[in-house]
Amino acid sequence: MRELGYKGTHIWHRRGYYFTKVFGISFGGGQQQPGNFVHSEAEEKLWDRVRNSPEIKALARRVDYLLACYFPRLHSLYTNVLSDLCQDNPSLQRNWQDCCFASSSLNFGHAVTTRHRDAHNLLFGECAVWNGSSFDYKKGGHLIIWDLKLVIEFPPGCIAFLPSAMFAHSNTSLSKQEKRHSMTFFSASGLFRWRHNNYMSNKDFMAGASRAERQSWDEHRDNLWQTGLDLLSNM
Template structure:
C-alpha cells in the first residue's frame, strides 16, 4: 500500500479542479438505475469504463453502459485533465512497483493485439479499466475480488471535503487508517485487502477514479486466449496438470511482482 501526495507542479491545481468538475458533470447528467447507486461497495453512484472479461462474456470486451452514459464516459476518457491524471497514476505505479507495471502494460498490449476491435482506455496508462465513483462516494468494507489478486489498484480522489475529518481510507488487514486528501492517489491490493472509506459530511462532495485490471484478462491470456472453462475442456492431462501447478504458485509470482528491480 502506498500514497502519492497531491502534485505540487504548476498547473496541477487546475488539473484536479477540472477532473472534479468533469465528475460533477457526469454525476449530474448520468441516468442511473438502483443497482448503480446502491451496491455492495456502498450507496453512491458509480459507472465503469475500459476492458474486462468475465460476468458472462465469451471474450474480452468493453464494460457496458447505456447509450446516454456511454457518451458521458467517452467524454470522460477524452478529457485532457483526466488523461493527465491517468498518466500520473501510471508513473506512480512504475516508480513504486516497476515489475508489476511491466506485467500490466505487457498484458494490456497482448490483449489489444489479439482483439483489434478493443480500445485502450488511456494512452500512457497500463490499467485496463476504471470506475468513476461520484459526488458523495464513500465505501463500505469490501474487496474487489474480480481484480488481479496481486495487482495494486489505484484510487484518485477529488472533491470538496475536510480530509482530516472524513474520506480516510481504511485497510483492515493492514491495520491502517490514512487521510486521503483531494488530488492524491493510493495504491492498494484491493482484491484481497478489505478496504473502506470514512464517511464525509452531508454538505461535502467527494468523487474518485478507481483504476484496475480485471483478473479475467490475465486468465484469458494465460490460457492461450480462452476462458478457464474452454481451456479445461480442450487441455490434455499434461497441460491441465501444468495449469493447476501454475495456479497453485500464483502467490509466489505475485510476490515477486511487488519486489523492486534487483
C-alpha cells in the same frame, strides 16, 4: 454528468451508497470473451469527452507512471497483457493508450465506500484510487485497510495504490454537506487468465488441454503466491 444518469441522486451497491459508472475492458460475469463495458450512446459520448480531457489524460498518465515507479514488474505485466489482448482482438477499446489499467470507474457525490474487497481484480495486483472534490480530510474520507488495521488520511488530489482484491478496505464517513468524488483504475483478473490460457477461458483451456498441460496449469496456480510476491518486488 446528467448523460450518465447522475442527477445528484445516489444508489446502493456493494461498495456503498453513491453514483458510479465503470468504463473500459473486462472479462467475467458470464462473458464469453473479454469485451468493453456496454453503455448507452449518450454515456459513451460523455465518457469520450471525459477521458480525452487534458486533466483526465494527465491523471491516467500519472497513475501509470506511479505504478511503474513503485511496482515495475507488475506494471510490465499489466502493460503487456492489455496490449496483447487488444492486438488479438482489435474490437477492444482501451481507455488510454498510455495507461496500463484496463478499466476505470467514475464515482460521484458522496462517494464513501463501505467495507469490501474487489474480488474480481487480480489478487496480487494493485488498484489506483484518485481522491477528488473538497472535504475536510482531517475529519473524514480516510482510507481504512482493515486487515492491516490502518486508517490513513486521504486528502483530495491524492492517489493511493492498494491490492484491493486482497485487503478489505473502506472510507470513513463525511458530513452530510460534504462531497467526495473519486476515480479508480483497475484490471479484472479474468483478463490475465484469458491471456495466460492463450486467449481462452479456464473451462475451454482445460477441455482441450493435454495431461502435461493440465499439470503445468495446476503447478502455475499452486505457485501464484510466489509469482505475486516476485511481481510486487521493485528490485
